Amino acid sequence: MLGAHHRRARFRAFLATTCTAVLGATLLTGAGTASAQAPSPAARPATAPAAGDKVIGYFTEWGVYDRNYHVKNIETSGSADKLTHINYAFGNVTGGKCAVGDAFADYEKSYTAGQSVDGVADTWDQPLRGSFNQLRKLKKLHPDLKVLWSFGGWTWSGGFGEAARNPAAFAQSCYDLVEDPRWADVFDGIDIDWEYPNACGASCDTSGRDAFKNLMSALRAKFGDSNLVTAAITADATDGGKIDATDYAGAAQYIDWYNPMTYDFFGAWAAQGPTAPHSPLTSYSGIPQEGFHSDAAITKLKGLGIPSSKLLLGIGFYGRGWTGVTQKEPGGTATGPAPGRHEQGIDDYKELKSRCPANGTVAGTAYAHCGNQWWSYDTPAAIAGKMNYKNEQGLGGTFFWELSGDTSDGELIKAIN
Numbered sequence: 001m002l003g004a005h006h007r008r009a010r011f012r013a014f015l016a017t018t019c020t021a022v023l024g025a026t027l028l029t030g031a032g033t034a035s036a037q038a039p040s041p042a043a044r045p046a047t048a049p050a051a052g053d054k055v056i057g058y059f060t061e062w063g064v065y066d067r068n069y070h071v072k073n074i075e076t077s078g079s080a081d082k083l084t085h086i087n088y089a090f091g092n093v094t095g096g097k098c099a100v101g102d103a104f105a106d107y108e109k110s111y112t113a114g115q116s117v118d119g120v121a122d123t124w125d126q127p128l129r130g131s132f133n134q135l136r137k138l139k140k141l142h143p144d145l146k147v148l149w150s151f152g153g154w155t156w157s158g159g160f161g162e163a164a165r166n167p168a169a170f171a172q173s174c175y176d177l178v179e180d181p182r183w184a185d186v187f188d189g190i191d192i193d194w195e196y197p198n199a200c201g202a203s204c205d206t207s208g209r210d211a212f213k214n215l216m217s218a219l220r221a222k223f224g225d226s227n228l229v230t231a232a233i234t235a236d237a238t239d240g241g242k243i244d245a246t247d248y249a250g251a252a253q254y255i256d257w258y259n260p261m262t263y264d265f266f267g268a269w270a271a272q273g274p275t276a277p278h279s280p281l282t283s284y285s286g287i288p289q290e291g292f293h294s295d296a297a298i299t300k301l302k303g304l305g306i307p308s309s310k311l312l313l314g315i316g317f318y319g320r321g322w323t324g325v326t327q328k329e330p331g332g333t334a335t336g337p338a339p340g341r342h343e344q345g346i347d348d349y350k351e352l353k354s355r356c357p358a359n360g361t362v363a364g365t366a367y368a369h370c371g372n373q374w375w376s377y378d379t380p381a382a383i384a385g386k387m388n389y390k391n392e393q394g395l396g397g398t399f400f401w402e403l404s405g406d407t408s409d410g411e412l413i414k415a416i417n
Helices: 019-023 070-077 103-108 130-141 152-161 167-178 211-223 248-254 295-305 349-354 380-392 411-416
Strands: 054-060 083-092 097-099 144-150 190-194 228-233 258-260 311-316 318-323 346-348 359-363 367-368 371-375 397-401
Touching: 019 380, 054 258, 054 411, 083 130, 083 152, 083 190, 097 167, 103 130, 103 167, 144 167, 144 228, 152 211, 167 190, 167 211, 190 211, 211 228, 211 248, 211 380, 228 248, 258 295, 258 311, 295 311, 295 380, 311 380, 346 349, 349 371, 349 411, 367 380, 380 397, 380 411, 397 411
Parallel strands: 054 083, 054 397, 083 144, 144 190, 190 228, 228 258, 311 397
Antiparallel strands: 083 097, 318 346, 318 371, 359 367, 367 371
C-alpha cells in the first residue's frame, strides 16, 4: 500500500483522450500551512450556505505531512462555518474492495493540545486518533457538517475494474470499512472517484459501459437511503469522450449528486503549450479543445436527463502554469511547466495570488503573465462569476479541490459563499 509521501499524485488530470497522453501527465498535490489560532469549543450553527446549496471541500489525507494542513486548519480558517460537506480523500481500491489509504494519517497520528481542533491532546491509549478523530471533533463544533469518505482518485482508480466484476462484494467491503465501529460516527456516506470507467486515466479501463451504473446500484443497495452516495465524474464533454463512455444518466438514480471535475482541462503536460486556462467556464476563441470547459460538461450532463440539482460545479483552489512564455494572452508557446512549491506546473492559490498576480481574464476565469511564466487560476472575482452561473443553471451547489490551497483566512471559500 502506498504511503502519502509516495502518493504525490493529485486527485486527477484531464488529459488528452488517449492513454499515451494521459500516462504522460503530471500528477498533482494540495498544500497548506498550519495556524496557531485556538478555536472556540462551543458548537456553532452553519452560517453561510443557503438551504439546499451544497459547499463541499476535499481534505487530503497526505496534507498532514509536508504540507502541514490539518483538520484544525478547516476551523481556524473559518472554512468549517461555510462548508456543508467534507470529502476525505482518499481510500484505496484494491483486490476488488475498499481499503484504508494511509492508516497513520487516518487514525493513528497523535495530536497535541495545540494541534487539536478542540484544544485537547490525544492520549496514547485512546481508541481513535489521527484525522478521523479530528473530524469527529470538528463535527461536534458544527453539528450540521457531513463527512464522506472518498475512494479512488487518480492514483487508486485502477482497482475499480476488479471491483466492478463483483459489485455486491465491493459494496459490502466499502460498507464494512466506512461503518467500522471505531469511526462509524465520523462518516455520513461514501464518495466514488473512478477515473475513469470504460475510459483511460492513469490506466485504461475496459469494464464496459454499464460497470459504473452497476457499481453505484450496489453501493446504494448496501448503504441504504440513510447514507449519502456520491461520485466525482469526468467533465470531458467532447464527442465520443469520457462522458459518452459511461452510463452516467442511468447511474444518476442511485446517487445523491455528481461532482463533475470541471478543472484540469489544460495544463503543462502539453509542455510547449498552447497556454490555456485549466478551468474555463465557457468556450473562447482559440480554445485548444472544444468540449473542454465547465459549461460544456454541465450542458451535456443535463442533456442526458440528469437533474440540475444532482450536478455540482467544480472549482480548483490552485493554478496551472507554464514557463518560457512571452505572450500575455492565452495561446502562447512555452518551454515546459512553471515551477511550483511542491510540484512543477501546479501551485496553490495562496502562493500564486502574490507571486504571480492575475492580470487578465478569459472564459470566466483569471490568468497571469509574470516574467516568462503564465498561470491560470480562479480568483475570488472569478469564483463569484461561476457562482452566478451555478445559480442560473439551478445546480445543487459547489465543490472544490482542495481545502489547503486557500489562504489561511479562507479567501476563496468566502467567494463561494
